[in-house]
Amino acid sequence: MLSLLMVVYWSPELLLRMVSVLCQLWMFIAPFQVKQSRLIILKLYSSTSKFFGMAEKRGVWKYLGVPLYQVAVKCRPLTEAECRRSRHIIQVTDDKNLVVLDPDLSKDYLERIQNRSKERRYSFDHVFAPGCTNADVYRNISSTIAGVIQGLNATVFAYGSTGSGKTYTMAGTRKDPGLMVLSFHTIFDLIKKDESSDNFEVSCSYLEVYNEVIYDLLEKSSGHLELREDPEHGIVVAGLRRIKVQSADKILELLNVGNSRRKTESTEANATSSRSHAVLEITVKRKQKTQYKSQILCGKLALVDLAGSERASETHSGGQKLRDGANINRSLLALANCINALGKQQKKGLAYVPYRNSKLTRILKDGLSGNSQTVMVATISPADDQYIHTVNTLKYADRAKEIKTHVHKNIGTVDTHVADYQRMIGNLQVEVCRLRKELAEKESQLTTKPAEKAADDELSWLNILSRETGENVQERINLQKALFELEETNVRNRIELQHLDDAIAKQEVVEKDGTVVQALRSRRQVILDNIRDNDEAGTGYKKDIEINEKHRRQLQNMIEEAISNNGNRTYLHILSQYRLLGMANTELQFEMAMRDQVIHNQREALRNLWNMLLGLGLEQKQIMDLAARQGIVIEDCTTPYANSVVARQSPFLPCCIFSPLVAHPGPSIQPHVSTCFFQHHHGFSSTAYLRGQHDTPTVCRQEHLSSYYLLSPNYSQAGFSGMENPWAVGRSGARFHTPESLPQEACSFYSAMRAQQCPCSKEQFTPTSCEGHGQQPKESWASSSQNSWEVPSVAVNNSRNLHEEFMRRSGTNCSVRQNSSAEIIGTGIPESRHLCSPYGTTPRAFNPSGS
Numbered sequence: 001m002l003s004l005l006m007v008v009y010w011s012p013e014l015l016l017r018m019v020s021v022l023c024q025l026w027m028f029i030a031p032f033q034v035k036q037s038r039l040i041i042l043k044l045y046s047s048t049s050k051f052f053g054m055a056e057k058r059g060v061w062k063y064l065g066v067p068l069y070q071v072a073v074k075c076r077p078l079t080e081a082e083c084r085r086s087r088h089i090i091q092v093t094d095d096k097n098l099v100v101l102d103p104d105l106s107k108d109y110l111e112r113i114q115n116r117s118k119e120r121r122y123s124f125d126h127v128f129a130p131g132c133t134n135a136d137v138y139r140n141i142s143s144t145i146a147g148v149i150q151g152l153n154a155t156v157f158a159y160g161s162t163g164s165g166k167t168y169t170m171a172g173t174r175k176d177p178g179l180m181v182l183s184f185h186t187i188f189d190l191i192k193k194d195e196s197s198d199n200f201e202v203s204c205s206y207l208e209v210y211n212e213v214i215y216d217l218l219e220k221s222s223g224h225l226e227l228r229e230d231p232e233h234g235i236v237v238a239g240l241r242r243i244k245v246q247s248a249d250k251i252l253e254l255l256n257v258g259n260s261r262r263k264t265e266s267t268e269a270n271a272t273s274s275r276s277h278a279v280l281e282i283t284v285k286r287k288q289k290t291q292y293k294s295q296i297l298c299g300k301l302a303l304v305d306l307a308g309s310e311r312a313s314e315t316h317s318g319g320q321k322l323r324d325g326a327n328i329n330r331s332l333l334a335l336a337n338c339i340n341a342l343g344k345q346q347k348k349g350l351a352y353v354p355y356r357n358s359k360l361t362r363i364l365k366d367g368l369s370g371n372s373q374t375v376m377v378a379t380i381s382p383a384d385d386q387y388i389h390t391v392n393t394l395k396y397a398d399r400a401k402e403i404k405t406h407v408h409k410n411i412g413t414v415d416t417h418v419a420d421y422q423r424m425i426g427n428l429q430v431e432v433c434r435l436r437k438e439l440a441e442k443e444s445q446l447t448t449k450p451a452e453k454a455a456d457d458e459l460s461w462l463n464i465l466s467r468e469t470g471e472n473v474q475e476r477i478n479l480q481k482a483l484f485e486l487e488e489t490n491v492r493n494r495i496e497l498q499h500l501d502d503a504i505a506k507q508e509v510v511e512k513d514g515t516v517v518q519a520l521r522s523r524r525q526v527i528l529d530n531i532r533d534n535d536e537a538g539t540g541y542k543k544d545i546e547i548n549e550k551h552r553r554q555l556q557n558m559i560e561e562a563i564s565n566n567g568n569r570t571y572l573h574i575l576s577q578y579r580l581l582g583m584a585n586t587e588l589q590f591e592m593a594m595r596d597q598v599i600h601n602q603r604e605a606l607r608n609l610w611n612m613l614l615g616l617g618l619e620q621k622q623i624m625d626l627a628a629r630q631g632i633v634i635e636d637c638t639t640p641y642a643n644s645v646v647a648r649q650s651p652f653l654p655c656c657i658f659s660p661l662v663a664h665p666g667p668s669i670q671p672h673v674s675t676c677f678f679q680h681h682h683g684f685s686s687t688a689y690l691r692g693q694h695d696t697p698t699v700c701r702q703e704h705l706s707s708y709y710l711l712s713p714n715y716s717q718a719g720f721s722g723m724e725n726p727w728a729v730g731r732s733g734a735r736f737h738t739p740e741s742l743p744q745e746a747c748s749f750y751s752a753m754r755a756q757q758c759p760c761s762k763e764q765f766t767p768t769s770c771e772g773h774g775q776q777p778k779e780s781w782a783s784s785s786q787n788s789w790e791v792p793s794v795a796v797n798n799s800r801n802l803h804e805e806f807m808r809r810s811g812t813n814c815s816v817r818q819n820s821s822a823e824i825i826g827t828g829i830p831e832s833r834h835l836c837s838p839y840g841t842t843p844r845a846f847n848p849s850g851s
């Protein structure tokens with residue numbers, strides 16, 4: 001009891017999490033046995049979930065010692081020049097509040113009392129007056145930095161207009177060391193003081209984003225670095241050097257070296273204005289050895305010094321400076337848009353966050369809203385001529401206060417450690433190859449004859465064009481991913497809209513214009529706004545894709561033209577084709593990655609669907625009966641999760657039956673692919689199945705919906721072996737919602753299901769029982785319109801004959817073919833996301849002929 005009280009006192013969060021986990025465990029262990037106790041557990045679970053929701057909303061985590069997103073404002077003193085020409089307009093009233101005075105002193109009394117003053121009041125987590133040092137700022141955020149050696153991620157970034165003191169705050173001076181320097185002193189001090197037997201390994205990397213190109217600041221002459229999306233580690237910068245360091249002094253040395261390579265310029269606004277965004281990342285790996293296994297905690301600290309944002313007119317820049325400014329502003333605009341969307345998201349739900357709009361925001365994604373304790377230091381100048389910039393900065397800082405991040409420890413076991421090593425070996429091999437190549441090139445340069453050298457120079461245009469084409473492909477991949485994510489967000493918005501419509505209809509029966517109805521309606525409006533905004537953003541991305549395509553065609557034409565004008569035509573043609581094939585390969589890899597993402601999302605959707613059904617307290621038999629009435633067949637009811645797949649009546653195929661392919665995967669199954677293509681009254685649909693091996697998922701898609709339905713044999717394995725917990729709570733982004741929202745969601749879902757009675761619902765369902773009904777079933781699943789029915793998966797039969805039978809009955813034009821290598825014909829990429837290959841190939845997702 002005493003220890004329990006101590007846990008409550010020291011870590012109420014831990015206790016609540018424990019209760020929550022126990023509830024989930026119980027739900028997993030005894031799903032069908034004790035209905036009553038399951039209901040109690042469910043209630044307990046939803047109360048703890050509610051508490052977590054409330055706790056987050058009210059900022060309770062901060063009081064529990066878990067600060068997630070801190071916003072500090074730092075005002076620098078007036079510089080000497082400013083003292084002569086400007087007035088001080090910042091009043092720091094206390095350590096949390098400040099007032100920006102109206103810069104216009106000439107306003108008369110009437111204007112001021114009529115509240116036409118431009119005076120603004122703000123409050124933040126911390127406010128620092130001009131007299132404060134960097135150490136004062138650091139004192140308030142040091143607990144965030146300390147979390148890094150416990151395996152937590154942290155991000156500190158300075159945000160403000162040019163000359164407002166960002167670099168001064170992050171790097172500092174000898175007399176007043178900045179947050180970067182103070183942070184790594186803290187890290188090494190804590191490591192030194194640590195009394196455990198754990199081993200620590202600290203490494204650091206330093207990069208800059210200049211003109212939307214990433215450079216390694218720890219490399220003498222770094223080339224362009226690419227961003228890659230690693231399924232495990234998120235966004236990574238491929239080829240970025242990471243150096244092991246033993247002391248704070250070593251990092252300081254690297255920081256100085258990096259800073260000397262950083263692009264700075266003298267502008268009108270700042271004599272040493274940073275032209276690039278710099279990100280210093282310190283990784284601390286803590287190897288813990290317990291009696292049973294070794295565990296590795298991996299904390300990351302990202303310290304970011306952004307470039308100054310300025311208007312060209314103010315800095316009187318031209319040429320290169322103007323271009324720099326445009327690119328800096330593009331990144332900063334993207335950053336501001338992300339902060340905006342994130343702030344809005346906390347209040348309103350599913351707004352799309354445009355991380356993909358710049359390299360900077362992609363790199364900072366975790367720090368902005370993911371797994372990171374984040375500190376934003378908004379720097380401002382007190383000068384009256386900086387009023388607009390100051391208010392702008394404070395506006396974004398104010399928005400950032402709304403952002404919540406989701407922090408968890410990065411724990412790896414020895415297994416992930418091995419995976420790390422494998423990755424490291426891979427990277428090293430790439431590095432070795434690169435160095436070998438460089439060496440060989442250098443050697444050949446020494447021995448090249450003048451004539452050969454001239455030929456090499458002739459080739460340099462091809463190199464440039466190839467590089468540009470490569471960048472063009474990367475850009476398009478990024479845009480298409482953005483479009484994909486945006487559509488996913490809107491699919492979820494539309495599901496919520498459907499739930500709201502159901503709820504409003506129900507509530508209106510009770511009271512026409514009551515407060516509940518009004519609240520539901522206003523939420524509905526918010527969701528509609530989100531959908532509209534997201535659609536607008538989608539249109540923007542589509543336009544960008546068009547521009548990108550146009551640019552790609554121009555590049556291609558230039559290459560072709562140059563080849564036809566050159567004497568060495570065949571050789572150049574082969575070379576260019578070789579390079580283009582390399583890029584095609586990149587695109588194919590992207591398609592594969594997309595497919596993986598779809599698989600992942602759909603797995604979560606299925607998991608949540610089953611959570612929801614069973615969480616309702618329904619007996620398995622009830623679920624089976626309900627499903628049968630809907631024309632859904634779940635085979636082998638002893639393990640519903642294991643063998644379950646959900647078929648849906650499609651608008652073009654009343655009461656069709658698909659038996660699950662996944663129910664009996666066996667080694668004898670010959671992998672084969674079938675593709676079907678058919679038209680119904682809503683437009684075109686195509687379905688692509690990849691079948692065969694145990695672990696191959698089935699992807700189905702609805703072209704007109706821009707969504708994916710997927711079915712994976714892994715469910716059966718997961719369910720049986722317990723490898724994957726089917727009760728695990730899905731991510732909040734999952735299509736069928738998390739157990740926090742389970743009761744309401746589930747109720748409306750259930751009622752929606754009940755409302756949809758198939759004509760054959762009273763009969764025992766058989767594959768033939770519905771033949772001839774010919775009736776279009778009503779929309780039953782959450783959807784926003786007839787054209788966008790939403791279902792987690794379509795069941796597919798293992799038997800090729802049954803599949804053909806289905807196609808025959810549905811009157812669709814279907815083709816089936818064997819493919820021993822389990823080739824994917826349907827990629828699951830909907831029409832709007834088709835990868836329009838730069839090489840003029842037809843999108844692979846459509847293959848009506850099956851050839």
Ligand SMILES: Nc1ncnc2c1ncn2[C@@H]1O[C@H](COP(=O)(O)OP(=O)(O)OP(=O)(O)O)[C@@H](O)[C@H]1O
Pocket residue numbers: 075076077079132160161162163164165166167168169270272273274275306307308309379
């Ligand atoms: N707290 C401070 N105390 C004294 N001087 C400061 C302080 N903060 C900034 N300064 C001075 O203000 C000037 C501009 O600062 P800094 O270069 O850090 O701005 P910045 O926001 O990084 O600008 P840019 O975005 O153009 O790189 C410098 O001369 C710096 O020494």
